[in-house]
Amino acid sequence: MLFPRHLSVLALAAALIVPVAASAQQAPPASQVQPQQVAPGAVPAHHHHAGMRQALKQLNLTPDQRHQIAGIMKQTRLANTNADRPTRRANMKQMRSQIDAVLTADQQTQLRATLRNMRRANAAAPNAANPS
Numbered sequence: 001m002l003f004p005r006h007l008s009v010l011a012l013a014a015a016l017i018v019p020v021a022a023s024a025q026q027a028p029p030a031s032q033v034q035p036q037q038v039a040p041g042a043v044p045a046h047h048h049h050a051g052m053r054q055a056l057k058q059l060n061l062t063p064d065q066r067h068q069i070a071g072i073m074k075q076t077r078l079a080n081t082n083a084d085r086p087t088r089r090a091n092m093k094q095m096r097s098q099i100d101a102v103l104t105a106d107q108q109t110q111l112r113a114t115l116r117n118m119r120r121a122n123a124a125a126p127n128a129a130n131p132s
Contacts (some may be wrong), residue, residue: 055114072098
């Protein structure tokens with residue numbers, strides 16, 4: 001009786017392989033997950049706000065301002081998770097007003113000018129790369 005013997009071997013192999021495959025797909029316990037490390041006072045490097053981050057780097061922010069802005073940006077990023085487009089736009093507008101509240105008047109003026117120049121450069125870039 002060769003068939004029952006093969007069936008036993010297959011059952012044994014499946015019994016050994018399934019738990020190994022299942023354990024390989026489990027996430028590590030929360031106690032072992034390391035939070036993302038960010039330098040003290042640094043604005044976290046997430047692609048969601050790359051232009052804003054780049055503009056903010058030029059403002060000579062105090063450590064307290066950097067910390068506050070990092071919190072605002074993180075809060076916005078979390079609020080925008082799985083949000084629809086109108087909600088994301090409203091959250092971004094709120095983020096901008098919260099950041100403006102942290103900045104001095106001179107920093108606000110410089111931020112607006114930097115963002116405006118970045119938008120102009122981005123708008124001109126496709127035309128310069130592909131003249132028709």
